[in-house]
Amino acid sequence: xxxxxxxxxxxxxxxxxxxxxxxxxxxxxxxxxxxxxxxxxxxxxxxxxxxxxxxxxxxxxxxxxxxxxxxxxxxxxxxxxxxxxxxxxxxxxxxxxxxxxxxxxxxxxxxxxxxxxxxxxxxxxxxxxxxxxxxxxxxxxxxxxxxxxxxxxxxxxxxxxxxxxxxxxxxxxxxxxxxxxxxxxxxxxxxxxxxxxxxxxxxxxxxxxxxxxxxxxxxxxxxxxxxxxxxxxxxxxxxxxxxxxxxxxxxxxxxxxxxxxxxxxxxxxxxxxxx
Amino acid sequence: xxxxxxxxxxxxxxxxxxxxxxxxxxxxxxxxxxxxxxxxxxxxxxxxxxxxxxxxxxxxxxxxxxxxxxxxxxxxxxxxxxxxxxxxxxxxxxxxxxxxxxxxxxxxxxxxxxxxxxxxxxxxxxxxxxxxxxxxxxxxxxxxxxxxxxxxxxxxxxxxxxxxxxxxxxxxxxxxxxxxxxxxxxxxxxxxxxxxxxxxxxxxxxxxxxxxxxxxxxxxxxxxxxxxxxxxxxxxxxxxxxxxxxxxxxxxxxxxxxxxxxxxxxxxxxxxxxxxxxxxxxx
Amino acid sequence: xxxxxxxxxxxxxxxxxxxxxxxxxxxxxxxxxxxxxxxxxxxxxxxxxxxxxxxxxxxxxxxxxxxxxxxxxxxxxxxxxxxxxxxxxxxxxxxxxxxxxxxxxxxxxxxxxxxxxxxxxxxxxxxxxxxxxxxxxxxxxxxxxxxxxxxxxxxxxxxxxxxxxxxxxxxxxxxxxxxxxxxxxxxxxxxxxxxxxxxxxxxxxxxxxxxxxxxxxxxxxxxxxxxxxxxxxxxxxxxxxxxxxxxxxxxxxxxxxxxxxxxxxxxxxxxxxxxxxxxxxxxxxxxxxxxxxxxxxxxxxxxxxxxxxxxxxxxxxxxxxxx
Numbered sequence: 001x002x003x004x005x006x007x008x009x010x011x012x013x014x015x016x017x018x019x020x021x022x023x024x025x026x027x028x029x030x031x032x033x034x035x036x037x038x039x040x041x042x043x044x045x046x047x048x049x050x051x052x053x054x055x056x057x058x059x060x061x062x063x064x065x066x067x068x069x070x071x072x073x074x075x076x077x078x079x080x081x082x083x084x085x086x087x088x089x090x091x092x093x094x095x096x097x098x099x100x101x102x103x104x105x106x107x108x109x110x111x112x113x114x115x116x117x118x119x120x121x122x123x124x125x126x127x128x129x130x131x132x133x134x135x136x137x138x139x140x141x142x143x144x145x146x147x148x149x150x151x152x153x154x155x156x157x158x159x160x161x162x163x164x165x166x167x168x169x170x171x172x173x174x175x176x177x178x179x180x181x182x183x184x185x186x187x188x189x190x191x192x193x194x195x196x197x198x199x200x201x202x203x204x205x206x207x208x209x210x211x212x213x214x215x216x217x218x219x220x221x222x223x224x225x226x227x228x229x230x231x232x233x234x235x236x237x238x239x240x241x242x243x244x245x246x247x248x249x250x251x252x253x254x255x256x257x258x259x260x261x262x263x264x265x266x267x268x269x270x271x272x273x274x275x
Numbered sequence: 276x277x278x279x280x281x282x283x284x285x286x287x288x289x290x291x292x293x294x295x296x297x298x299x300x301x302x303x304x305x306x307x308x309x310x311x312x313x314x315x316x317x318x319x320x321x322x323x324x325x326x327x328x329x330x331x332x333x334x335x336x337x338x339x340x341x342x343x344x345x346x347x348x349x350x351x352x353x354x355x356x357x358x359x360x361x362x363x364x365x366x367x368x369x370x371x372x373x374x375x376x377x378x379x380x381x382x383x384x385x386x387x388x389x390x391x392x393x394x395x396x397x398x399x400x401x402x403x404x405x406x407x408x409x410x411x412x413x414x415x416x417x418x419x420x421x422x423x424x425x426x427x428x429x430x431x432x433x434x435x436x437x438x439x440x441x442x443x444x445x446x447x448x449x450x451x452x453x454x455x456x457x458x459x460x461x462x463x464x465x466x467x468x469x470x471x472x473x474x475x476x477x478x479x480x481x482x483x484x485x486x487x488x489x490x491x492x493x494x495x496x497x498x499x500x501x502x503x504x505x506x507x508x509x510x511x512x513x514x515x516x517x518x519x520x521x522x523x524x525x526x527x528x529x530x531x532x533x534x535x536x537x538x539x540x541x542x543x544x545x546x547x548x549x550x551x552x553x554x555x556x557x558x
Numbered sequence: 559x560x561x562x563x564x565x566x567x568x569x570x571x572x573x574x575x576x577x578x579x580x581x582x583x584x585x586x587x588x589x590x591x592x593x594x595x596x597x598x599x600x601x602x603x604x605x606x607x608x609x610x611x612x613x614x615x616x617x618x619x620x621x622x623x624x625x626x627x628x629x630x631x632x633x634x635x636x637x638x639x640x641x642x643x644x645x646x647x648x649x650x651x652x653x654x655x656x657x658x659x660x661x662x663x664x665x666x667x668x669x670x671x672x673x674x675x676x677x678x679x680x681x682x683x684x685x686x687x688x689x690x691x692x693x694x695x696x697x698x699x700x701x702x703x704x705x706x707x708x709x710x711x712x713x714x715x716x717x718x719x720x721x722x723x724x725x726x727x728x729x730x731x732x733x734x735x736x737x738x739x740x741x742x743x744x745x746x747x748x749x750x751x752x753x754x755x756x757x758x759x760x761x762x763x764x765x766x767x768x769x770x771x772x773x774x775x776x777x778x779x780x781x782x783x784x785x786x787x788x789x790x791x792x793x794x795x796x797x798x799x800x801x802x803x804x805x806x807x808x809x810x811x812x813x814x815x816x817x818x819x820x821x822x823x824x825x826x827x828x829x830x831x832x833x834x835x836x837x838x839x840x841x842x843x844x845x846x847x848x849x850x851x852x853x854x855x856x857x858x859x860x861x862x863x864x865x866x867x868x869x870x871x872x873x874x875x876x877x878x879x880x881x
Contacts (some may be wrong), residue, residue, distance in 0.1 A: 079766060108280060111768035121759035124782045133777070134767040139279060181763070188767060209748065287770035297659030298668070301742055302679045308686060311694055360590050367587035380591045383598040390601065390854060391800025393827050397850045401604045424594060456585035459801075466781060475685075482687025485827070487800040489834045509689045513803060514694050523695070526657040531693045535686060542685045546678070 024250055025239065026056035030249060032222040033113075033192055038092035040073055040082070040246075047073055048246045051092075055192070055239075060223040062237035062254070064230060066274065070246040071226045075194050078224065079113040080106050096192070111138050114190035114221075118197045120177035122169035122184070128162050130169050130180055131217060134188040147187055154220065155183035156213050165244070177205025182213065193217065195225040199232065211236050230270055234258050242266045311506075312535055316528030324529055330493055335522045339530055341497050345412070345505035349491060350481055352416035352501065357423025357480075358473055364424070365431025365469075370457055381432075388425035395421055396486035404490060410504035415491030419483060423476040430472030434465035467548055474545035478538045484509035508534050576756040602854070608849035611841050620848065626813045626829075628838065633645060633845040635852065637813035641823035646798045648734025648819065649741055654791060657736070657745030658780075664711055664746070664751035666775050677750065684743035685838065692807030695736045698807055700727040703735075728810040732821035736804050741794040748790035750781045750870055786871030792864035796857045802827035826853050 028034070031054040040048035048070045055061045057103040059258040072258070073082065081100065082088040094101045101109050111134070122130050131148045140147050148165075152158040157179040169180055178198060185193060197215070199207040214223055215236050227233050233240050234254060242263075250257060250266045261267045268274060320369075323338045331336030368377050399418035404410055438461045446456040462469075490506050493514065498505035508530050515527035612620060612633055623634020660680075666760045706726030711721045756779050764774035780787070810822020810830055826849050837843040 034760060079761060081766060084762065084765060103283075105280065107284065107768050109768075113808055115762075115766035117759055117763065117766075121757070121761065121763045123763065125776055131766075137283070137773055138768055174830055184749070184763075184767065283770050283773065287772035290772045291663075294663035294667065297656050298663040298676055301660050302676055302685070304598055304853060305679050305683045305686070308690065308694060311698060312690070315697070317823075318587055360593055361592035363587045367584075367591035370879065371584045371587055372591065372872070374590075376588075383595040384860075385865070386858065387594065387598050387601075389796060389856055389857050391802070391827060393800070393802045393830050394605070394720060394854050395601075395852045397830070397834075397847055398601045398604055399609075401608050401847075421597065423787050428594065443610055453580045455579065457583070478685060482685075482689065484689040485831055486686070492835065507685060509803075512689050513807070514688075516696050518809065527693060528697075531690050535690050538685055539682060540685065542682055546681075550573040 009026070013020060013095070024255070026059070028054065030056050032057040032097065033224075034095050035074075036093040036095070038074070038077065038090065040070070040077065040092065041087075041089040042085070043087040046060055046246065048077075049242075051246075051248045053241055053243045053251060055222055055224055057222050058218050059238040060218055060236055061241065062217075062233035063224065063226045063243060064228070064233050064269075065243035065249075066269065067228065068245075070128045070241050072196055072245065075196055075224065075226050077116075078192070078194055079110050079115055081115065085129065088134060098101075099217045110187050112190055113194060114185035114188065115194045115196070116181050116185050116198050118176070119201045120174060120181050121179050123174075123181050125169065127169050127172070127180060128165040131183050131187050134184060138188050148157040149185075151183040151187040152180075153188050154217065155215075156209065157183055165249050173206070175202050175209060178202060178210060182210070182217075186217075190221055192222045192224065192227040194200065195223065199227050200228065207232075230258075242269060244269070276399075276484035280504070309535070309539075312528060316525070316530070316532035318339050319525040319529035320532065322503040324526065324533075328497070329511075333520060337522075337526070339506075339511060339526065341494060342506040342508050342511040342530070343533075344497055345491070346481070346496065346507045346509070348412055348498070348505065349415050349419060349487070350477065352412065353423060353480055354473075354477060356416060357476065360420075360477070361424040361427025362469065362473075364428045365435065366457065366462075368428070368432040369435035370453070370461070370504045374483060381429075384425040384428045385420065392418075392422060392483050392486075393485040393488075396489055399473050399490045409502075410492035411491060412491055412498060412503065412505045414488045415505070415507070416501075418486035418490050419480040422480050422483065422486070423473075426476040426479065427469070427472050431465075434468030434472075435461055435466070438464045443527060467551065471545045471549040474482070474541050474548070478541040478545070480508055480536055481541075482534060484513050491558030504557055561783065563746065564833055585754065589824035590658055591687070605851040606646045606849060609844050609851050612845040616656045620845075621852075624813075626816060628833075628842050631839070631841050633827070633847060637815050638824050638826040638829050638849060639852070640815045641733075641809065641813075642799060642825040642827070644730045644819070644823065645733045645737055645825055647796060648731060648810060649798050650791065650795065652735060652738035653742040653745055657742045657790075658749055658787065660742075660779075661746045662751035664750045666771075666779070673750075677747070680743045682744050687739070688801055688803035689807075691736055692804040693742055695732065695804055695808040699736060700732055703727045703732045705727075712820075717782055719817040720819045721817070723820045725820050726810065726822060728808050729818075729820050730809065730821045731817075733823070733825070734819070735807040736808055737798050737801055740801060740804060741798050741839045744794045744797055745790050747795060748868065749783075749787050752786035752790065752868070753779060755786075755872065756782050776784070783871060785867050789867030789871065792860050792867065796864065799857050800827060802831050806831045815878035826850075827854065847863075 006151065008261055034054040036052045038048055039046065044142060050073060051124055063074060065071050076082045077090055077094060082090060083106065085115060090102070096109070096112065125133070128148055131151050132144050135144050135147050137238065142150070149158060152161065157176060160176060163242045172180060199210055202210070211232060217223060223238070237254045239251065240248045240254045240257045242257065250261060250263045252262070257266065309554070323336060325336030325338060325343065326340050326343050329339070331461045339393050353364070364380065368380055372380065399414050399421070403414035403417055442460055442464060443456055446460045447453070451459065487507055487510050492508060493510050494504050512527045512530045512534065515523040577612065600874035616623070616633065620633065621639065622636050623631050624636045625634045626637060664676055704725050708725035708727070708731070712725065715721045747877055760778050760782055761774050764778040769777070805825050809825060811824055811828060812822040813824045813829070814821055816823070830846050830849055834843070834846055837846055
């Protein structure tokens with residue numbers, strides 16, 4: 001693992017030559033979402049410490065770090081999914097388009113900030129109904145059938161399933177199910193799409209397909225993805241945030257973070273010295 | 276917030292509140308039942324109740340001594356029938372049986388468990404009343420004992436299977452035979468669960484009326500030995516409740532309170548034994 | 559444990575003693591286990607054999623004849639089948655929403671400790687004997703039905719045939735209500751377990767799409783668990799079928815077939831309970847045994863289906879998780 005990372009970093013990506021301009025993280029005006037001084041507790045145990053971060057509009061931001069560093073926890077605060085856990089407590093500010101999401105209605109928020117989970121979790125319904133679910137409860141501008149097709153196309157799944165929309169979602173392969181979950185999330189036209197290690201349960205071919213998909217989806221929405229696969233982060237993201245034990249260690253444009261990290265801990269992680 | 280969203284949130288809050296109401300209503304029935312028994316039967320529980328035989332019809336002052344003793348006899352004999360069969364059968368399933376035999380025995384047990392108690396009564400009648408041409412405590416006990424078997428069988432197997440391999444292997448490595456291991460190590464490790472099951476089975480049949488209606492039948496007087504029909508608490512409650520006499524109604528309430536009190540206490544004790552923790556210490 | 563080269567006789571008898579102890583134990587426990595199977599087989603045989611007279615005399619017409627006349631020895635099971643079905647349906651109509659609602663509350667909403675405490679009380683409720691429910695039925699529910707509830711239903715819904723006729727207090731409706739209370743704990747216990755077993759990710763997916771909590775429960779969790787919930791309903795049905803005492807005490811004990819729920823009626827279990835010891839003549843008695851056989855077969859099927867459904871649900875949960 002260590003050796004391959006050393007090799008893989010220069011081979012798999014061609015970073016632009018670092019200039020002072022591209023060292024910058026996005027300006028506040030370009031942020032779809034931002035979090036400021038976020039602290040998080042599970043019961044009495046604190047797991048996020050003063051994290052502040054911005055997510056650039058229509059770009060892919062990756063959250064990386066060793067397991068237990070709090071990246072998934074952080075992701076889940078962005079659509080307030082942490083509230084489904086009893087002892088979870090959050091302090092700080094999370095803004096969507098400048099408005100604090102903690103003061104808004106959570107149901108509405110989750111329509112605007114969608115999520116795809118680590119293991120595919122389609123509903124026990126047909127492929128069509130899975131995608132239509134969000135449309136049926138939230139209302140849809142387009143006729144449902146049209147909206148479903150649109151989503152499935154965006155998720156690069158339409159051609160594979162267009163003749164079997166009525167079949168159970170569980171008949172699809174793992175990779176297809178995950179793309180179905182992406183289509184399902186896209187159906188309600190979210191502004192931000194959160195993905196929690198979306199490929200960790202999938203085979204390499206499915207993973208490649210989804211990575212390709214995510215890069216394309218940038219045009220539709222802002223993407224934030226947690227991944228423990230550094231090459232993946234290097235391949236698909238524009239910005240990368242490195243977390244360690246609940247703290248944000250470094251946040252910069254991806255090419256910079258992976259070739260010339262500012263913090264020694266970042267370097268230690270990406271070269272495989274731990275994690 | 277749009278109107279549609281407002282409506283959805285209202286529906287959500289309302290329906291979830293309704294589920295809470297459902298839970299509350301269900302649980303409150305228990306207290307309702309207990310409360311009614313206490314209110315209507317509490318005052319009738321007196322010394323007479325426990326010591327006197329039923330008075331002649333229409334007269335007051337009688338008691339349920341024969342029903343109480345009758346129930347005790349029935350339950351004692353039922354346990355002597357049901358516990359060994361259930362327990363040893365469970366030992367067989369957990370320790371000795373192959374998978375086909377186990378499947379058959381388990382299936383039979385589950386089947387027996389699902390048989391309505393009145394049908395068990397018919398069976399006991401056909402086996403122990405018809406051939407001898409009279410009702411008896413034995414017939415009643417047989418029916419009740421049969422009902423205890425599946426509960427004890429299933430739980431014994433479950434709890435014996437729950438004893439970790441490591442414990443068994445430790446014993447056998449010291450040279451103990453399989454049976455010795457089961458006797459000295461496995462059963463003691465599982466005793467809590469098994470005891471709980473025995474108590475719960477006991478409590479279950481203590482309240483059964485239907486199987487006694489044509490096996491033990493009933494008796495206005497003392498029942499001698501095991502071969503005569505006998506009064507029992509549940510049957511007396513049934514008979515008295517349907518009678519036209521107020522005094523008997525009061526006694527039925529009192530008997531109901533005593534019976535339910537006994538059953539609930541056994542249930543609570545049984546569950547407390549089980550939740551006292553795991554019988555096998557963690558290594 | 560290899561025997562030493564020394565006294566072979568001594569070690570052989572030691573080993574054989576060991577083996578004997580095990581073998582005796584094996585044999586004894588086998589006998590007891592076999593007795594369970596034997597008794598069950600015997601039970602089915604006895605039910606079959608002891609109902610031979612009416613089966614030969616009436617055949618399948620037994621199930622469709624309305625008449626139950628011990629004097630002319632004409633026996634038909636229809637009124638009892640009807641009563642059993644009606645009371646069970648009424649019981650399910652009340653207990654399924656109530657039980658499912660409570661199960662949802664316990665599985666989805668209540669914090670762990672409250673859920674466990676309430677479940678404890680519900681388990682106690684399941685332990686209350688039938689005759690005690692009957693006691694409360696006769697002295698509390700029946701007067702309530704006669705004086706308050708049935709007249710109220712007549713006033714509001716009296717245009718329906720179900721709610722017409724004199725309000726006796728005893729009858730199908732009362733029996734159905736008492737039955738409902740008795741089977742609700744089973745629906746709750748099983749459904750709660752099944753709902754708790756639905757993978758977290760299903761709920762989360764629904765919530766992440768902007769569902770309200772109710773929507774995620776009703777549109778995702780419950781459909782996911784629907785097979786198991788059906789199983790709990792079948793289980794409850796099987797129990798309702800076999801409930802004897804409480805029903806016998808409040809149904810009115812009249813072999814009537816009537817659309818009105820206020821009408822007194824009879825159930826299979828109730829007629830066996832009431833008339834078994836009064837039965838004069840073999841045909842009469844065996845007709846009652848045949849009713850017992852019917853009850854046995856019905857509960858056998860329902861329990862079998864219920865178990866199958868519940869097993870299928872637990873398998874589905876683990877299947878989707880293996881993606």
